[in-house]
Amino acid sequence: MALEKLRKEETLAMRKRLIGQSLRLFYSEDPVKIVRARGQYLFDESGKRYLDCISNVHHVGHCHPRITKAAAAQMELLNTNSRFLHDNIVLYADRLAATLPERLCVFYFVNSGSEANDLALRLSRQYTQHEDVIVIDHAYHGHLMSLIDISPYKFRKLAGQKEWVHVAPLPDTYRGIYQEGHPNPGQAYADTVKDLIEEVHSKGRKISAFFAESLPSVGGQIILPQGYSKKVAEYVRSAGGVFVADEVQTGFGRVGNHFWAFQLQGEDFCPDIVTMGKPMGNGHPLACVATTAEIARAFTDNGVEYFNTFGGNPVSCAIGMAVLDVIEEEDLRGNAIRVGAHLKDLLAKLQTRHEIIGDIRGVGLFVGLELVTDKEKKTPATERAAWVVKRLKEEHQICVSTDGPWESVVKFKPPMCFSMEDAELVVQCIDGILTDMKANDLKLEKEDI
Numbered sequence: 405m406a407l408e409k410l411r412k413e414e415t416l417a418m419r420k421r422l423i424g425q426s427l428r429l430f431y432s433e434d435p436v437k438i439v440r441a442r443g444q445y446l447f448d449e450s451g452k453r454y455l456d457c458i459s460n461v462h463h464v465g466h467c468h469p470r471i472t473k474a475a476a477a478q479m480e481l482l483n484t485n486s487r488f489l490h491d492n493i494v495l496y497a498d499r500l501a502a503t504l505p506e507r508l509c510v511f512y513f514v515n516s517g518s519e520a521n522d523l524a525l526r527l528s529r530q531y532t533q534h535e536d537v538i539v540i541d542h543a544y545h546g547h548l549m550s551l552i553d554i555s556p557y558k559f560r561k562l563a564g565q566k567e568w569v570h571v572a573p574l575p576d577t578y579r580g581i582y583q584e585g586h587p588n589p590g591q592a593y594a595d596t597v598k599d600l601i602e603e604v605h606s607k608g609r610k611i612s613a614f615f616a617e618s619l620p621s622v623g624g625q626i627i628l629p630q631g632y633s634k635k636v637a638e639y640v641r642s643a644g645g646v647f648v649a650d651e652v653q654t655g656f657g658r659v660g661n662h663f664w665a666f667q668l669q670g671e672d673f674c675p676d677i678v679t680m681g682k683p684m685g686n687g688h689p690l691a692c693v694a695t696t697a698e699i700a701r702a703f704t705d706n707g708v709e710y711f712n713t714f715g716g717n718p719v720s721c722a723i724g725m726a727v728l729d730v731i732e733e734e735d736l737r738g739n740a741i742r743v744g745a746h747l748k749d750l751l752a753k754l755q756t757r758h759e760i761i762g763d764i765r766g767v768g769l770f771v772g773l774e775l776v777t778d779k780e781k782k783t784p785a786t787e788r789a790a791w792v793v794k795r796l797k798e799e800h801q802i803c804v805s806t807d808g809p810w811e812s813v814v815k816f817k818p819p820m821c822f823s824m825e826d827a828e829l830v831v832q833c834i835d836g837i838l839t840d841m842k843a844n845d846l847k848l849e850k851e852d853i
C-alpha cells in the first residue's frame with residue numbers, strides 16, 4: 405500500500421492553501437513529511453529515518469502494536485458515549501486511581517489537555533465560589549480562551565492580563581530571582597505566591613486556584629525547588645483556593661521514579677486537582693481530570709449535568725488501559741530512570757568542554773540543555789540553540805526542539821522507549837555541532853538578547 409498520496413510539494417502547497425497558517429510546521433523552511441513511525445523513529449516519504457527526541461505524546465512508542473490492537477478490537481465491538489453503562493470507563497478510572505494518592509478518587513474523562521484544564525478551572529470556581537487564578541510566569545495551559553487567559557506564554561503576546569489572573573515568578577533556580585546557592589529557594593519562591601495572595605486580597609478579590617505544571621515545560625524544562633508546591637498549597641488553601649497540578653506533559657512515569665511529577669515534591673504533597681492528557685492515549689485524544697470527592701460533590705450539586713460526547717468512550721478507555729499495561733510490562737519507568745541518567749551524564753561531560761552549555765537539568769526522560777553566550781551573565785543563546793536544532797535535523801535526522809522564554813533550552817522528551825544508544829548518538833552529534841560552531845564562530849555576533 406502506498407503510504408503517500410501526494411508528492412511532498414503538493415502536500416505543502418495544499419496545506420498553505422487550506423490549513424490556517426497559525427498552525428505552524430516544524431522546520432518551516434524545509435518541513436519533514438512523515439508517513440509512518442515505530443517506537444522512537446519517524447520515517448519520511450523517502451524512507452529516511454529520524455530519531456524522535458520530542459514526541460512526549462507517543463509515550464510508549466509510536467504505533468505500539470499493543471495500543472493499535474486494543475483500539476481496533478474495541479472499535480470493532482462498540483464505541484458509544486459514556487451515558488451507557490460500560491466496564492471500560494470504570495476499570496480505567498480504577499487503574500488511574502491506583503497510581504494517585506487516595507484522596508484523588510473522582511475522574512472526568514475529556515479529549516485534550518485544554519479540555520481538562522478548562523474543566524479544572526470550572527471545578528475550582530464551583531467549589532471555592534472564588535474567581536481569581538494564580539499562575540506561574542511563562543506557563544502554557546491550553547488553547548481555549550479560558551486557558552489563554554491563564555497562560556502568560558500566550559496572553560503576553562495578545563490582549564494582555566485579565567484582572568482575575570495573577571502571575572507568580574517562575575521558580576527557576578538557574579536564572580530566576582532565587583538561584584542555586586540560595587539557602588531555601590523552595591520557601592523563597594513559595595513566599596512570592598504568599599505575597600501575591602496578600603496583594604489579591606488587598607484588592608478585595610479571592611483566589612479560586614493556583615495552576616502549575618509539575619515541571620514547567622514551556623518555561624524551559626524547569627525543576628521546581630524542593631518544598632515549593634507543599635508551601636504554595638498551604639498558602640493557597642488557607643486563602644480558600646485549590647491547587648491544580650497540570651500533568652499534561654509530565655505524567656505517566658516520564659520522571660521515572662514516580663508515576664506523577666508532582667510526587668517529586670514529596671509523598672506528603674497532594675494537589676486538589678490533577679489534569680492529564682498528552683501521553684495518556686499514546687496519540688489518541690484522551691485526557692482526564694482527577695479530583696477529590698468534596699470538589700466533585702460541589703460540581704454535582706450545582707445541578708447542571710456535565711456531558712462530554714467523546715470523553716471516556718469505550719475505545720479511548722481501552723487505549724488508556726493498554727498504555728498503562730505497556731508502561732508496566734516494558735518497565736518504561738525504569739528505562740526513563742536509566743536512559744535519562746545516562747543522557748544527563750553524557751551532557752554533563754559535554755559541558756566541561758563547551759562554554760556555551762550553561763545548564764543541564766531534568767528528571768527521567770524530561771531533560772533540558774540550556775545554551776548561553778555568556779556563562780557569567782547567563783545570556784540566552786537563542787540563535788545558536790535554533791542552529792543546533794536545524795543541524796541535528798539536516799545532518800543527522802534527529803528531531804529536537806527548543807523551549808524556555810528565550811527558546812534557548814534544547815529539550816528532550818522522547819518516547820519512553822528511547823535507548824542508551826539513542827542518547828549516545830544525540831549527544832555525540834551535539835558535540836560535533838558545538839565543536840564546529842566554536843571553530844567557525846558562526847558569525848552569530850548579531851544574535852542574542
Ligand SMILES: Cc1ncc(COP(=O)(O)O)c(C=O)c1O
Nearest residue numbers: 516517518544545546652653681
Ligand atoms: C502543560 C500543558 N497543559 C495543557 C496543554 C494543552 O493540551 P492540548 O493541546 O491537548 O489541548 C498543553 C499542550 O501543549 C501543555 O503543554
